[in-house]
Amino acid sequence: MNAANTTPAPLAVSVRALCAFTARTGDLDLRFTPAPSALEGMESHRLVQGRRGDGYEAEVALSGLFQQLTVRGRADGFDAPRQQLEEIKTYRGQLDGVRPHQRALHWAQARVYGHLMCQARGMERLHVALVYVQTGTGQETELVETHTAADLQAHFEALCTRYLAWAHSEQQHRQARDGALAALAFPHGSFRAGQRELAVAVYRNVGPGQDGNEDGGRCLLAQAPTGIGKTLGTLFPLLQASARKGLDKLFFLTAKGTGHALALDALARVHEQLSQPTQPIAQPTAQIPPLRVLDVLARDKVCEHPDKACHGESCPLAQGFYDRLPAARQALAQHTSLWDGPAVRTTALAHDICPYYLAQEMAHWCDVAVADYHYFYDSAAMLYALTVAHGWKVGLLVDEAHNLPDRARRMYTAELHQGTLADARAAATGPVRKALDALQRQWNAIHRDQVDTYCAHTALPEAFVQALQRAIGAVAEAQTDTPLLPGDPVLALYLDALHFAAMAEQFGSHALLDVTLDAHRHGRRGTFSTLCIRNVVPAPHLAARHAAAHSSVLFSGTLTPPAFYRDLLGLPPETGWVDVESPFHSGQLAVHTVGHLSTRFADRAQSLAPMATLMAEQFARLPGNYLCFASSFDYLQRIAAQLQQAHPEVPQWQQTAGMDDAARQGFLDRFQEGGQGIGFAVLGGAFSEGVDLPGHRLIGAFIATLGLPQVNPVNEEMRRAMDRHFGAGKGYDYTYLFPGLRKVVQAAGRVIRTEQDEGVVFLIDDRYRRAPVRALLPAWWALDGALPAQAGSDGNPPRRHPSRSG
Helix, strand or coil: CCCCCCCCCCEEEEHHHHHHHHCCCCCCECCCCCCCCHHHHHHHHHHHHHHCCCCEEEEEEEEEEECCEEEEEEEEEEECCCCEEEEEEEECCCHHHCCHHHHHHHHHHHHHHHHHHHHHHCCCEEEEEEEEEECCCCCEEEEEEEEEHHHHHHHHHHHHHHHHHHHHHHHHHHHHHHHHHHCCCCCCCCCCCCHHHHHHHHHHHHCCCCCCCCCCCEEEEEECCCCCCHHHHHHHHHHHHHHHCCCCEEEEEECCHHHHHHHHHHHHHHHHHHCCCCCCCCCCCCCCCCCCEEECCCHHHHCCCCCCCCECCCCCCCCCHHHHHHHHHHHHHHHCCEECHHHHHHHHHHCCCCHHHHHHHHHHCCCEEEEECHHHHCCCCHHHHHHHHHCCCEEEEECCHHHHHHHHHHHCCEEEEHHHHHHHHHHCCHHHHHHHHHHHHHHHHHHCCCCCCEEEECCCCHHHHHHHHHHHHHHHHHCCCCCCCCCCHHHHHHHHHHHHHHHHHCCCCCEEEEEEEEEEEEECCEEEEEEEEEECCCHHHHHHHHHHCCEEEEEECCCCCHHHHHHHHCCCCCCEEEECCCCCCHHHEEEEEECCCCCCHHHHHHHHHHHHHHHHHHHHHCCCEEEEEECCHHHHHHHHHHHHHHCCCCCEEECCCCCCHHHHHHHHHCCCCCCCEEEEEECCCCCCCCCCCCHHHCCEEEEECCCCCCCCHHHHHHHHHHHHHHCCCHHHHHHHHHHHHHHHHHHHCCCCCCCCCCEEEEEECHHHHCHHHHCCCCCCCEECCCCCCCCCCCCCCCCCCCCCCC
8 A cells, every 4th residue: 555645545344343343332241141152043033034024135235335435234134014124133031131232232233224225225214123032932022213314324424434533544554554564674684594484484475376366374384493583583574464465464373471472572673673763664653653562461360350240330440331442442542552461451441441351452453463372263262253254364473383283172172060060950940950950861871881980982962962952041041030140050050061062063073072980979870970072183173263364374393294283273285384494503402312211101110210320420421400301290209309319419409280480480590500400390391391591501401201192091082083083093193192292392492592502402212213203303403412521620511602682
């Protein structure tokens, strides 16, 4: 877009989006009300439409123009004989459960459709109706207004005027942003080794493919080692692409909070670069910041009143939320471009509204959102829903993407505990109790003949699913008279049941039904059990998410083999792959395979003494700070005890189960420059990835495990499911080998953090000598190289240059 062009560009918006942005009023009200499913909503629409007589038109496509704004939508129905435009809404429970701010939105939509109908048919007067349909009973409640065409036109133009005021300011911001980003220079002046290769691959992934196709869904897997600056190496090219390739927004998704900090730091450097007075770019005004960055934080981190419920009768920041929201949005957009926690909180409290939900609203206005994975990948993901609703052209960056398969599995796994059902039955009465009793009988039938504690099924019992649906319906209908309150055991069961039922609707070969007997809980007629729809392959759930993004880049230091991640994450077959060459060389890291020891469970007792000797000899040869990774806390403690008994002169400290933030920081603080000792940690835990100990803070690691997940009934069923889903033979690799070696490489990566670091890693297990295992280790490792030189006369290790910042 030409920054010099002041003519507003044509705009288009859906009726739903127009009203959601301009017509909400009143309190924020998130009190739980049973919501119909999308399928139930469609059935209710068909029910109402089928009841109408001849001349009734269903799903009427309408559009209208106001200045440069085209508004499009599809009215639910038009009853020509009655001259009535109908907007159909479905609800559960009692009609009073449809909150005032929801009704205001529904009326706004109906009136906009009414105007578009009058305009299309040349009508001077029209009945506008909201038709509320109760799920289950099909009972209709019809609320009717009569309007002149002039009244409806005035309503329509008022909303459009409000929307255009925002849209025009966004166009001006977009022009300034794109002009700045198009001329953006790399903040560090020059790229690090490997960083340019990564940046070029990311940029090219946004542009048209070889066939010139501009459709979304292009995906790239990028394996890039620690130390090259992956965060800035992916953000910078995608920001440039925002201007040159027409991206609307960029979402930077992280697995943990540390990823937020790295992304925000990189974006702060970009902002500094954009603000340089010597930069020959279009300078933004104070009202139009060059780059709007939103940090999406978890609710429990920003809630001002955690003891209150999210509605106007409880929380003062929910009262009049939508009335004060426009001014708060405008204030935040005009006064700062970094919408982090403090900035959002200050603005929200100045306008007496909730900071958490102000941040969610700002997702419409931001250029970059930094958020956790679940904001795009979960079944109720906010950023994904907004992308689809508004048709945004989105660039997606997924940091530390090796974490996504496990995280996605948890998102699409659902559990039901029979103890929760027992508590609900004890509290329930009438039809609800009857439905829950029927559910109990079907539940018991599932595990009646089960002998083993754990059993997996590849199909869902139809009778149980039907009983569950009836129970959900009974609880929902009961709320017509008595809404359930937080803490009610029936409500607790109901919420779990809704998630379970949603996963049941999508059950397939990518999932299992687990039945686990609870030896500690019993009912009057036998043992309780836990039912779990366990997601094994997230691909069917995630494929639509990737397709919604114009460009997806999933990057990490460990994405080998790429086919494993393509298969599990539902990436298209044409997904690109770039393996950035490491800036490190074999002379920096001596990697030794200790092939005469086994860390298998049966061999662990025999491994303790020689392992303690190995660590003590290495510590004597090269004193300094080391990490020892074990497969479990039990094994960790046994190794540490053996070392303490045989070599008490070696300082040591241990990770313990359930460490809080302070304890974890205390563990890391032991790794000081010039320090000496061995820290013991569990592989795959808090200290095996995302920990940065450059320079002399860490000079070596002992990895006393192959990292393979435990062989147990659950993992074995997952292995068999993988075999069925992907083909015989892949189950072992996908369940055990690939995830295990990924953890090993991540842990070893703690030792070499910069191009100046040197160190040593011991891979302790005879299986490290096998070719399939060695093939999964980084190519730049020189396995079984020479040991580092002896310590100098001053007792310090050989020189390791100070780490480079960033």
